[in-house]
Amino acid sequence: MNAGILLCLVILLPLIGGLFVLNAKDAVASNAKNARHTALLTVFSNILLILFLFSYFKSAESQTSGLIDIAFVLTNKIEFIFGADLFALVFVFGVQIAVFVGVLGVKKENQSQKGVLFFALCYLSMTNGYFFARDICSFYICFCGQLFPLYMLMCFANSEIQNTKLFYLFGHYFLGAALLFASFVLIMHTKQGDVLIEKISSVHFSHQKSIYIWGGIFLALMLRMPVWPFYHALTSVSVKLTNSLALIALNFLPLSGVYALTRYWPLDIPVEIELLSPIFQILCIVTMLVAAFGGFIYSNTSQKIHHYIFVYDLLYLLAVFLPTDVIKMNIAYSVFAFLLMGSCLIVLQSYMQNQSLKTGLALKGILCHMPKASLCYFLFVLAAIGLPVSAFFWNNFLIVSEIFNYHLYAGTAVIFAMTMAAVSLLEGAYELKTETCLPQTQVKIKDIDIFTFCVCILIMSVLLVSVVRPLWFVF
């Protein structure tokens, strides 16, 4: 089959699946879970398609530039181009698995979860498009297209977020979209047509225009990252979100910023905004430390997980801004493992919180009554804190060593933040496993179902074997 068509299918399949989800009979009374099963099947099909797409690459060492391309000519000036290389595919694959885990973790509430699932699939479709977009028009459409389903997803997720917090968060995102729009319009005006994103750096702009364009792109992507002062909006929303799928989806946005910066940001920072680079790096490190401290002071494990996620988002951001591209694939492998671990931890944490609410028992010691969840949770925590049970470990090692190569103090601060995040995560896991006085017979906590357990173990196996070869399942 033509690879380009497969690529389009990967983008469109979640959208089509979403339509099926809307039509699925999901009666509350009969406890039917058709919508959830349809969503699972859609995402699983997408996973298979992506695995098939991997076969178009000969090996992990092969070219990382776009190898699969498809173009749709709209006018003589605008042409939508979608393309995939190994780097993009690794990201997309990680995202699909994370969404699959997220759909598994959708709560079995009385009300139907159709809305959540539909918008999650729409969001997934747009995210796939975002990762495959190669020209500025399609990139911009997917960039903005991600925001509406995400907003709806969070509204449907039935969380306790205040409207003002949500307003601040999406205010950031829409401001970013506006800035990106302005930058792309200026680029199109200069070039008199559509431009491939990786070619932006080779286009010659006047000094003033260059400041606007690069500043706009930079800020647009930065507004997606949890960098101070934008950090606050994201944390205040994510700590209140109780729906695991919405939370996983929200955490894709910073990673999508990392992806765009890795792919399209020139190695030499444009001279027009070079002055801002050290300030930005200092902000990144300070935010990392604040996030690490944040995780350390809270006793709530879900907050520890959120802060841990922010620390690693910022680590990738720092790595992206290094004037080298040798660690590009290391970032991809690390993000892949990070997505898998993060999504599983979020789902398990959310499940434990639900059980705690249902039974009225405290979260402390809850894992003593859930042997399957306990095993999975501890395995993922071990992987997440950087022990060599996944490729996350040595890829992070190479990323951090590259940071050390350029900035010694930054590297030290990064390790310090990582240590604090890891310690707080491990401490949180021990808190959940602290033995309680409650006898087993009095506890009515339900352990995770066998299917979720098998998926978690499968994901852990994928991570474990990735220590030896990151993409062992395809190469």
Next chain:
Amino acid sequence: MLNETVLYLFLIGVASLIHTNRRYDFLLSFAAAFFVCVVFGAFVLDFKTGLDLSYTLVLDSSQNTNIKLDIISSPQNYILILPFFVITILAMFNNAFFKYEPNKKNMAACFVFNLLSLLMLISGHNFIQMMTFVLVVDILSQLFIRDMRAGRLCSLYNLVSDMGLFLVLAMLEGKLSNLDVGNISHYYETGKHRDFIMFVVMFSLCIKFGFFLFQGYWLDLKKAKFHNLYFLPYLSSSMAGLILFVKFYPILVVSPSFLPLVNWLSVLTAAFGTVGAVLSSKIKEKFMYFNMIMMAFLVKLLERLDFQWNIYFSTVLILCFILSMCFYYFHYDIERKLAANKPAVLMEVFTTLGTASALVLQTSFLFSKNTSLWIFGFALVLCFVLALLCRQILEALKNVKLCKPTDFLSIFVMLFLNVFVLFLCRGEVAQYWVVLLFLACLTLVYYLLGFINTAKIQSFAFQDVDFLGVFLKKCFIAPFKKAGLLINILTDFILLERTFFPLLSGANVWLIRSYRRISRMGFLYYFLCMLFGFLVSFYIFIRSKQ
């Protein structure tokens, strides 16, 4: 060669994990121990041939560097691995025969994988390989402990220690652009910060050794069962630390603060350990403090040997393990309380004294020409602690009913250990006066202790409260948490939530209101619009002129 040893050990480890009925546990754990013995035989034969061979498995050859697993068979590596092989075999046989161990088979698998990890750590020359296997050893130590309460602090301390090592290795890799350990001595050609690196490495290693100020987790381990614990100092994280100590030697020794730091830390640890061993009444606690002394001794010994791990040092390590095994058997005797086996207890005392003498003898062999003062110091400390232990054991067993020698296992184990100790120290008779002196001192101290009421000293609160742990908690962790809270409140709550966002929102509201007000004043509104339009046109005109 070592790669074959690795393969065989891996197969034994995997085979030990096969799920079977509980009643075959003994058989399988014994078989595992036996096969490890066989592999050890082949290992010794390879050692004698003395071939230098290497085997490399490339995991990932990315753009910047190669991630690989090296198994280098060199005489130095064989000497390094040898004591761990012996200790593992002894611990495995003990595990197979010990009747209170509920999960013999899995423990046997853990022993094999632990040995495998140490072997890979020793034979590797790659930063990532080293880091990986240090972490694997740490994970396995948690599997050995098998107690959440006891292992909690241990895992947190080890995590901090590992992150310290991670920092140093990442820094070296970043500066040298090379993952080979052999290149670390070149760091000073490209980088600086020798004191910083030395302090970070020593911080990490001190945690692993359980040195003074970092012994908190080690003392917390007393909550675990003794049969999951007695081998831990000689097979787990501390030994990984000792191996790293040898590997990092070139980068540590260039710092002028290194040797004074090692000396002071060793002395303080030994002193603290001695005080702890005297004041603690329980054998398990005594064991913890005793191991602090032994770790300080081993580190100091290694430093005196210029970080050259030789066969004598390996023997010393094995003897230290045998001493800890004796502690474990003493504890086992006292715990049973109902009936103790007199010949077994006497055999244990005899073995302890014999092993301690052999230890002193081996140490004196290491420094036959220039024996320094600290060896005497160490011998005295050892003598004092052992005399105390023997007195405590014999006094504890005074009121216990002594029965016929039914516990053949203890007797058999102790006999075997005696023969083994004799075998280890065979052929060296030049310095037997050291043993005689040591035993004489020990006897003297034993009788002198009779005049002191040790029970009174031992009731001191020192046993129950971890003063340094409290100190660390109050002086480091609590301020950290408070600082974190303060930073979060300042940056998030006061600066953003209460200042920045309301200001932004207020400004927005003010602008909209002003616009509305102006738009209501018809004439002024039109005038301002015209003025704005004029200014824009003027700006464009000026720009076009330029």
